[in-house]
Amino acid sequence: MPIKNILVVDDSPTERFFTVDLLTKAGYQVTTAENGEDGIAKAKATKPDLILMDVVMPGLNGYQATRTLSRAEETKGIPVIVCTSKGQETDKIWGLRQGAIDYLVKPLNADELLQKVAALP
Numbered sequence: 001m002p003i004k005n006i007l008v009v010d011d012s013p014t015e016r017f018f019t020v021d022l023l024t025k026a027g028y029q030v031t032t033a034e035n036g037e038d039g040i041a042k043a044k045a046t047k048p049d050l051i052l053m054d055v056v057m058p059g060l061n062g063y064q065a066t067r068t069l070s071r072a073e074e075t076k077g078i079p080v081i082v083c084t085s086k087g088q089e090t091d092k093i094w095g096l097r098q099g100a101i102d103y104l105v106k107p108l109n110a111d112e113l114l115q116k117v118a119a120l121p
Contacts, residue, residue, distance in 0.1 A: 003049040003120050005029045009039035009065065010054040010083070015106070019052060019083070022110050028117070036060030040068055043075050050117060055084035055095070063098045070099020079120060083108055 006028050008019045020030045031046055033039035035057045043051060051069065055062035062082060069075040082095040087105040095103045102116055 003028065003117055005031070005046065005048045005050075006117070007031045007033060007039065007043055007046065007048040007051045009033045009036065009042075009051060009057075009062065011035055011057040012054070015054065015083075019108065019113075022113065023117075026114055026117075036062060036065030036068075039065050040072075040075075043069055043078060044072075047075075048078060050120060051078055051080045052083050052113075053080050053100070055082060055086050055091070063095060066095065066100050067098040081116065083113075 006023055008016055008030055010016045011034050016032050020032060023030045031042055033042045037060050053062040053066050062084060066080045069080060079101045080099060081102040081104060082100045083104045083106060085106045092103045104113060
């Protein structure tokens with residue numbers, strides 16, 4: 001089943017706007033959340049095909065939210081791509097260990113993001 005619905009979890013209005021604009025112009029339906037808690041709630045409610053998760057957010061950070069989603073029975077089948085400014089190799093390893101399927105460093109490269117989304121089954 002190709003990716004159609006994407007949940008973007010990011011506390012930055014600028015990053016959310018950029019990502020939503022890019023994805024909607026590419027034909028995807030996009031829902032947004034401003035923090036980890038809201039992201040988990042919306043993932044459970046809307047069952048998106050993919051989640052793009054920021055890391056540095058107030059409250060529950062993206063690593064914690066990804067871990068929660070990847071372990072919960074109702075959301076563990078939803079792929080998560082971490083999209084963050086944290087670009088150290090240890091950050092990437094940690095993000096993947098929390099259950100993310102991929103890790104992109106901001107500023108996001110529009111073509112790279114669209115290629116990764118399109119390549120998902």
